[in-house]
Amino acid sequence: MTDSRPLQPGEIPSDATVPKVVVSRISLYLRELQRLQAAGQQTISSSQLGTLLGFSDAQVRKDLGFFGQFGYPGVGYRCEELISAMRDILGTNHAWPVVMLGVGNLGQALLGYRGFGRQNFSIEAAFDADPAKVGQVIQGVRVHPLDELPAIVKSRGIRLGMIVVPAERAQEAADRLVSAGIEGIVNFAPVTLTLPPHVQSVSVDLAIELEQLSFAVTSQLAKASL
Amino acid sequence: MTDSRPLQPGEIPSDATVPKVVVSRISLYLRELQRLQAAGQQTISSSQLGTLLGFSDAQVRKDLGFFGQFGYPGVGYRCEELISAMRDILGTNHAWPVVMLGVGNLGQALLGYRGFGRQNFSIEAAFDADPAKVGQVIQGVRVHPLDELPAIVKSRGIRLGMIVVPAERAQEAADRLVSAGIEGIVNFAPVTLTLPPHVQSVSVDLAIELEQLSFAVTSQLAKASL
């Protein structure tokens, strides 16, 4: 590592490019640490944390090593400190207002999902093309017409959006988010979006998750019969 | 590759272990192919398919190579054939009945999600601890008390389950699924489950998806300022 002291709040990780898979494990570490801290645990070693998540101790240490030095030899990591460091890394020590496009079944359920707040995300406004939905307040969130998107994004400084519209309308929704100035998109529609390179995205396709499971279950069976 | 002809329906992929990331790309290829086929396209080359999804042509060919030979030199792949081959690979050429544990906001939305059927999954029965929910029929799916789980799983030959209960109850739900004989679990609760090695799982944590995006957006910014 370039630097020999823990990351300062707001410090930008060195320019060494961090693999995506490392970042996703950081999220898992953070989730587990928050649970442990809530249970009163003060410190944790890389091997304890790894065991809880099914990773090796070395992997936990290497992953953290991408971002700085957080541990105490002979002791491990202080939960509170490490949690805060990870939130700095992930950028969730500050609030992230989010817009949602599409207020169908799934969208309404996500409006009511309590888990976002825990990591500092809050859905600020929802948008739908259906005039019957516009004006409603669902789970405390107002549904706006689509043409209000740019103004709301701008005035509230919103950088992230969620696409929860049907597949056929997802690209159009993405285009609207991009031209409103959104920088990151979570896409729940089962299509690949075309986005300019400065806009980040992650996708959640529920049918694909089941397919992965179908494959794993089927090939597990094959393995067992060898 | 061991074998020199396309995979026969039901044929088990060679014992060479296939990386998970390859399987997840197979799902993306399949999703894209289904879209292309619906639009009337007959054949596709590895480079066309790769371009649509942001992968190289070589990667598409290598991925398919794990499972057999499906292409025609000078032509590419026949969409219909490749779709069927991929469904054999993933195990979705036959129907997969699924049980769901937890019928809250998110669970109800998933009951109404149309995208599962497209890949041959169908939620057969739902379960909830809340007596007020038991007996209801939501989106055509009946909600049962938890103690009926083992009998329904057994009698309907169900192998997959979804956990859509709050975090605190997720491990208990997993234990119930395991002892009912379920072989694969999709977990929507934000906790790491402890499962016996013969039970497969995939996890979807909505807050973690947003965290990944928060990191990507933040570090994109860092990159731009170099």
Next chain:
DNA sequence: CGGTGTGAAAGTTTTCACAGCG
């Protein structure tokens, strides 16, 4: 030709193993 299938090379990620620290 235009395209696949595939060894070999390059690049990336994980694991190992151990010096060093409190």
Next chain:
DNA sequence: CGCTGTGAAAACTTTCACACCG
């Protein structure tokens, strides 16, 4: 002593490049 941080080795994945095919 117990545990971190980290180079070096091993394992794995992607890209390259080309023989071969219709």
